[in-house]
Amino acid sequence: MKTAIALGLICAAGIAAAKEGVQNPAVKARMDAMQVIKTHTGVIADMTAGKTAFDSARAAEAAAALAATAATIPALFEAEEEDPASEARDEIWMMPEDFNAKAEALYKAALAIDASSLDAMRPSMATVGGACKACHDDYRM
Ligand code: HEC
Numbered sequence: 001m002k003t004a005i006a007l008g009l010i011c012a013a014g015i016a017a018a019k020e021g022v023q024n025p026a027v028k029a030r031m032d033a034m035q036v037i038k039t040h041t042g043v044i045a046d047m048t049a050g051k052t053a054f055d056s057a058r059a060a061e062a063a064a065a066l067a068a069t070a071a072t073i074p075a076l077f078e079a080e081e082e083d084p085a086s087e088a089r090d091e092i093w094m095m096p097e098d099f100n101a102k103a104e105a106l107y108k109a110a111l112a113i114d115a116s117s118l119d120a121m122r123p124s125m126a127t128v129g130g131a132c133k134a135c136h137d138d139y140r141m
Pocket residue numbers: 010011013014015017018019027030031032034035037038041073085086087088089099100102103104106128129131132133135136139140
């Protein structure tokens with residue numbers, strides 16, 4: 001249940017932060033990827049929170065899509081692109097190895113999601129939520 005609450009907070013923060021009028025297409029692309037990540041995470045989080053019925057196939061699909069999108073993070077953030085609406089911190093480009101390691105941690109956490117049952121899925125989603133938080137704490141305003 002703690003996981004569901006933590007993920008709920010992450011999702012709520014994401015909604016509040018969703019930006020209109022981003023000028024730089026490269027910044028828009030990385031924000032869009034984060035929104036996609038949020039959507040897939042939300043599909044699974046809603047199941048672990050009991051908001052939607054557990055559906056193993058749908059959860060596995062969301063986990064695979066989450067992993068695939070997580071794998072695009074390093075390339076999306078490789079160049080130091082700026083926009084007034086961006087919440088990315090300069091530290092991303094000062095410590096790219098650490099940033100990319102945190103992206104990799106999310107990728108691995110997504111691959112490790114066990115969608116075979118709700119009980120199996122809960123702890124693996126806690127790891128995913130931790131991976132979002134670890135990166136946002138250091139690299140997102
Ligand atoms: C490797 C680092 C990293 C990981 C892992 C990560 N994020 Fe992000 N996220 C960022 C950064 C940096 C931004 C700010 C991007 C910007 O504004 O330019 C961001 C922004 C966001 C946004 C706001 C996008 C917008 O429209 O402005 C959402 C929502 C989001 N992340 C959700 C998530 C979720 C959910 C997870 C985990 C499943 C996650 N992120 C994992 C780095 C990360």
